[in-house]
Amino acid sequence: MTRRTIVALALVAALGPLLFAGPAGAQWPGVTPTEIKIGNTNPYSGPASAYGTIGKALTAYFKKVNDEGGINGRKINFVTLDDGYSPPKTVEMVRRLVEQDQVAFVFQTLGTPTNSAIHKYLNEQKVPHLFVATGATKWGDPRNFPWTMGWQPTYQTEGHIYAQYVLKNVPNPKIGILYQNDDYGKDYVKGLKDGLGEAGRKLIVLEQSYEVTDPTIDSQIVNLKNSGANVFYNVTIPKFAVQAIKKSHDIGWKPLHLLNNVSASVDVVLKPAGLEASRDLITALYLKDPTDPQWKNDQGMKDWLAFMQKYYPEGNTKDAFNVYAYTVAQGLVHVLKQCGNDLSRENVMRQAANIKNLSLPLLLPGIKVNTGPTDFYPIEQEQLARFDGERWALFGEVHDAGKK
Amino acid sequence: MSRGQGWRRAIVLAAIAIACALPFLLSNFRLFQFTQVFIYAIALLGLNILTGFNGQISLGHGAFYALGAYTTAIMIDRWSVPYGWTIPVAGLLCLTAGFLFGIPALRLEGLYLALATFALALAVPQILKYFEHWTGGSQGIVLSKPGAPLGLTLSPDQWLYFVTLGVLILLFVLGANLLRGRTGRAIVAIRDNPIAAQAMGVNGALYKSLTFGVSAAYTGVAGALSALAIAFVAPDAFNVFLSITFLVGIVIGGLASISGAIFGGLFVQFVPNWAQEISKAAPWAIYGIFLIVFMYAMPRGIAGALRLAGARLARFRG
Numbered sequence: 203m204t205r206r207t208i209v210a211l212a213l214v215a216a217l218g219p220l221l222f223a224g225p226a227g228a229q230w231p232g233v234t235p236t237e238i239k240i241g242n243t244n245p246y247s248g249p250a251s252a253y254g255t256i257g258k259a260l261t262a263y264f265k266k267v268n269d270e271g272g273i274n275g276r277k278i279n280f281v282t283l284d285d286g287y288s289p290p291k292t293v294e295m296v297r298r299l300v301e302q303d304q305v306a307f308v309f310q311t312l313g314t315p316t317n318s319a320i321h322k323y324l325n326e327q328k329v330p331h332l333f334v335a336t337g338a339t340k341w342g343d344p345r346n347f348p349w350t351m352g353w354q355p356t357y358q359t360e361g362h363i364y365a366q367y368v369l370k371n372v373p374n375p376k377i378g379i380l381y382q383n384d385d386y387g388k389d390y391v392k393g394l395k396d397g398l399g400e401a402g403r404k405l406i407v408l409e410q411s412y413e414v415t416d417p418t419i420d421s422q423i424v425n426l427k428n429s430g431a432n433v434f435y436n437v438t439i440p441k442f443a444v445q446a447i448k449k450s451h452d453i454g455w456k457p458l459h460l461l462n463n464v465s466a467s468v469d470v471v472l473k474p475a476g477l478e479a480s481r482d483l484i485t486a487l488y489l490k491d492p493t494d495p496q497w498k499n500d501q502g503m504k505d506w507l508a509f510m511q512k513y514y515p516e517g518n519t520k521d522a523f524n525v526y527a528y529t530v531a532q533g534l535v536h537v538l539k540q541c542g543n544d545l546s547r548e549n550v551m552r553q554a555a556n557i558k559n560l561s562l563p564l565l566l567p568g569i570k571v572n573t574g575p576t577d578f579y580p581i582e583q584e585q586l587a588r589f590d591g592e593r594w595a596l597f598g599e600v601h602d603a604g605k606k
Numbered sequence: 607m608s609r610g611q612g613w614r615r616a617i618v619l620a621a622i623a624i625a626c627a628l629p630f631l632l633s634n635f636r637l638f639q640f641t642q643v644f645i646y647a648i649a650l651l652g653l654n655i656l657t658g659f660n661g662q663i664s665l666g667h668g669a670f671y672a673l674g675a676y677t678t679a680i681m682i683d684r685w686s687v688p689y690g691w692t693i694p695v696a697g698l699l700c701l702t703a704g705f706l707f708g709i710p711a712l713r714l715e716g717l718y719l720a721l722a723t724f725a726l727a728l729a730v731p732q733i734l735k736y737f738e739h740w741t742g743g744s745q746g747i748v749l750s751k752p753g754a755p756l757g758l759t760l761s762p763d764q765w766l767y768f769v770t771l772g773v774l775i776l777l778f779v780l781g782a783n784l785l786r787g788r789t790g791r792a793i794v795a796i797r798d799n800p801i802a803a804q805a806m807g808v809n810g811a812l813y814k815s816l817t818f819g820v821s822a823a824y825t826g827v828a829g830a831l832s833a834l835a836i837a838f839v840a841p842d843a844f845n846v847f848l849s850i851t852f853l854v855g856i857v858i859g860g861l862a863s864i865s866g867a868i869f870g871g872l873f874v875q876f877v878p879n880w881a882q883e884i885s886k887a888a889p890w891a892i893y894g895i896f897l898i899v900f901m902y903a904m905p906r907g908i909a910g911a912l913r914l915a916g917a918r919l920a921r922f923r924g
Contacts, residue, residue: 247890249845284882284889289746289843290836294639301635315746315840322748322837384735384744413732 232306233545238538239279240264241299241308243316248286253312255517256335257282259527260310262514267531273538276545281305287312289319296320300329307332307550309534310353310527314338314385325349330551332537333530333580338389342578344555351554351578353530357386357462359603360486361393363584364460366601367484368433369402372458376407378431380422380446382438383411390437390462407431412442420449427455434458440465444475451479461485463584469493469520472589481591486584486601489529490564493520496593502563529564533571533580536560568600577604625771634763638835639875641763644770645831647871650855651781651864652824657853658862659785660817661797663716666723668849669730670700670822672839674829679747679839680740689752689834693773696830697823704822708815727849731841746840749833770831777824782864784820793817794862825852858900860907869908873900 232239244257264278272278281303285292292311299305307330311317314336324331325347333353334341341352368375379394381387395403408429410422419442426434427450434457436446443465450459461483465471468491472480490497497503506528510519517524538545540553557580560571569583582604587594629637653667674696681687681695707726714722734741741747754765784790792813795803804810833839851874859870881892904911 246886248847284886286847287842288845288847289838289840290642290832293836293838294642297635297638301633313842315744315842318746318748318840319836319838322750388743415732 241305245287357389358393362397365397378426447475649828651867656821666726671829672844674826700826701823705819708818860909863909866909
């Protein structure tokens, strides 16, 4: 062998892997011909660890997708890290995902403060920040934050729907409000007030708040009753929703009771509060409640139960968060399928903003996912339901906040 | 003795040289992590001055960390003050707050003080939500990461790393001078035997309040730097767990040791991440095991263990 051949061979050996790596894959971060790497943070520990089940259910769902062959031949590598619901930790973990693990995009990061901490960073880095798990309104702002997109109906949307219902159906409404003193509670109240309009705002006779650390809200309920309110807008998380339903029943207060969707679970809230006390509650729904008997024979619910048994047996089949996770994971799979073989970050974002009338098995009948280049709110429809003592009876038409 | 001091100086200089070289060797993400180590180290030195040297236990230093962070965030967000000025202001504000808190706290000893400061840590996230007009409530305040000044070709992460390193060195030199001199002896004497210290003419009340103030100032400066590094503040970042993390950091690093603050910072930053790598299902159980192993193997913290090893080595050679 001449020296030249040796040099040539060495060159081929050195450059070979580069030449034969194939055209697809190498050009996009987090994507190879056999894999898509997706990043996520969830509070597996800390004060909000009840949400951790969402991350576990997502992981389980992607395992199911991979077992069934992946998406266009690519397996999903879902890297989910614990941030303990602490914004500085979220920043560190998301930077790790983007800069070190080189994920293709970030999906379903959970929490309003935690997502606020990474909002600017991900948009500067031009990394898709898809379907964030929070009901705040600020995630659908494509003009200023073209790389961030929400998922669920916002709390303000829901408040809006209740306002319309009250204005249309209650003669002489006098509204009493109980809300949690944080961004979640205030968003709900803002939605209601915006829906009532300038004139309608006078209909609110009393606003009471509580801190998430309070032991009870009994005195607030008594105050609301004494205010003479005939509409009760109940913006509380499950623990306090149970107390509120019980207490108002016990003291014989019978207003039109609007219960926020956050606490609409039959098993977690209404049964502990008492099914009789819960009769005639009104809420707005977009997902099927796994504890509501009306979905017992629903095909989507049966598939979900089979999935839970096979891939997430330790998960709670009464927990609506697992329905939520299953549905949003299906939404993402739809987007990735729509991307075809172009998994560049630009195209992932373009396809996420190009969902047309997608129905998913655990969304209520008639509710569809829709996005567009200027519409970054995927689910904007909800339907009102009245509790008949056993199940949520849907009534009226599907409200669509997207249609102005 | 002089030989030992020479060695110590050489080690410190070598550490600074390595720290200055890191920005050109590591990725921006790793630099961000080391910036956080330095920030924790400053906060830990603050707490160590109070707890390690002066013997007052605080479970509420997260509150001063939050005060420093919010001072910086509000000054930048509301009044567009250049970020460099906000750091000393945060330190001074926390010095005053700490001094004032130290006066009533003088009546409380040991565990009672721990409880009083714990109350402070519990209250802070809610107080921050109450003054929503200033603090942005639970939504927090979003900041921009400061870039390097004109003429320096450094990334924002590299620049912030150097700023933090500079503040760290300054505060550690000041701290070392304070603690190794007359004042330091008085602070330690109050811890070891308050009655004897009073008999020697040390004004216990004044020294205790001042120590509380200085300690809070260090932690406040760390908080201010963290607001810049994270570029976001929110009440959820300053819960009770942060205060407990600080206490863990000084005990693991080494009580009453200046270098211990650095080791504590490394522990606080990296061990929870390792724990998560080892087990996703029970990261805090793994963290607990790490804690127990460290305490069992190095009861005087990492700094104490290194000192012991150094002494053994010297005896072996001598």
